[in-house]
Amino acid sequence: MNLLRRLLLSAPLLPLAAQAQEAWPARGTIRFVVPGPAGGAGDVTARLVMERLAARLGQQIVVENRPGAGTNIGMTLVARAAPDGYVLGLASIASHAVNRSLYRNLPFDPVADFAPVSLLALVPNMMVVPPGLPVSNLAEFVAFARARPGQINFGSVGAGSSQHLAGAQFAQATGIELQHIPYNAGGQMNTDLMEGRIQVLFQSVSAVAELARAGRVRPLAVTGTERIAAFPEVPTLREGGVDIVSTGWFGVVAPAQTPAAILDRLHAETIAALAEPELAARLAAGGSLPRASASRADFARFMAEETARWAPVVRATGATAD
Incomplete structure (x- = not known):
């Protein structure tokens, strides 16, 4: 019971x-x-x-x-x-x-x-350089960097971030030497790029879109498999001759x-x-x-x-x- x-x-x-x-x-x-x-x-x-x-x-x-x-x-x-x-x-x-x-x-x-x-x-990230850097496309950047081994710095928000991986993969694919500079925040990284203290970023599109539209940074490529709606004129890395995808x-x-x-x-x-x-x-x-x-x-x-x-x-x- x-x-x-x-x-x-x-x-x-x-x-x-x-x-x-x-x-x-x-x-x-x-x-x-x-x-x-x-x-x-x-x-x-x-x-x-x-x-x-x-x-x-x-x-x-x-x-x-x-x-x-x-x-x-x-x-x-x-x-x-x-x-x-x-x-x-x-x-x-x-x-x-x-x-x-x-x-x-x-x-x-x-x-x-x-x-x-x-x-x-x-x-996908967007590869951007300072407006004063004397390059206007991906091929010119690769030639510029190859002529200056160890002198080209790229930033990221830390080891293992998508920005860091994109830069590392790009360096491996092109055989150029890029120096990685980690930052605690993306804002300072963007400022240092605009002022020429670093020479390239593989930055999230949302973080540099307004800067690119204002001419304060120069887009060279996007790292995905296709162009993006926000910047349809910017080619992919593959279109620019670097056969990698970093998304x-x-x-x-x-x-x-x-x-x-x-x-x-x-x-x-x-x-x-x-x-x-x-x-x-x-x-x-x-x-x-x-x-x-x-x-x-x-x-x-x-x-x-x-x-x-x-x-x-x-x-x-x-x-x-x-």
């Missing part, structure tokens, strides 16, 4: 538990952690997408910037959060592809500690063990948001190429491929971060 009584008493709780899970995200505000500074390419992408995702979910999403340690501070917070769908994070080429090769002691496992949701956007990217991840029902809804609403013409246009205007993953498994495969792709580039640079 005691067993029967316990079964009868617990029976009404089962549908209530199912209803509680189905009710997500009714419990409260969702935190979306961006492991980079406000105003950066990741932050811009995240805020645009999260605004539309919040509208589709009918729940507030607060974007929270947690920069530092090459994305490790913010992504550690996500990895250790409760797997209930109320803390999500912005995955990137740094956090989920490069850092495994760059750091000997990562505070999280990029695969085991996260549940993939979807890719959001591919983010950053951003996506959505959740803590591992987040229920599949929550992940599936997040995936469905994310790809629906990215399909909205207005959001796609706003992302494209900033130099991003909206890309949704067909499935969560596809995003997982994409990140694994990126990890394998960039490992030899990182090794060739000799860069380490701990």
Whole structure:
């Protein structure tokens, strides 16, 4: 009788538990952690997408910037959060592809500690030089740099960033010697370029678009597979004779063990948001190429491929971060 009584008493709780899970995200505000500074390419992408995702979910999403340690501070917070769908994070080429090769002691496992949701956007960089540099195209820059070994500096926001990887890959492909200068913030890096203290940047389009339009920096190429809507006159590296592609990217991840029902809804609403013409246009205007993953498994495969792709580039640079 005691067993029967316990079964009868617990029976009404089962549908209530199912209803509680189905009710997500009714419990409260969702935190979306961006492991980079406000105003950066990741932050811009995240805020645009999260605004539309919040509208589709009918729940507030607060974007929270947690920069530092090459994305490790913010992504550690996500990895250790409760797997209930109320803390999500912005995955990137740094956090989920490069850092495994760059750091000997990562505070999280990029695969085991996260549940993939979807890719959001591919983010090619734009190769820009100071307006006073006596080059007007990619071929002229390569010739200029080859004639000045060890004298050409390029900046990035740190080892393992998409800017650093693009510069390293460019140097390897062309056989020229570029000196890497890491910065804590993109603003100072842009200023140093304009004033000639560094000679080239492979910078996110959103960070240099207004400077390029104002003639304060000179675009030479974009690093992706195709020209971008924001600067259709700027050729790709391949069109300029350097056969490489170097593209950053951003996506959505959740803590591992987040229920599949929550992940599936997040995936469905994310790809629906990215399909909205207005959001796609706003992302494209900033130099991003909206890309949704067909499935969560596809995003997982994409990140694994990126990890394998960039490992030899990182090794060739000799860069380490701990």
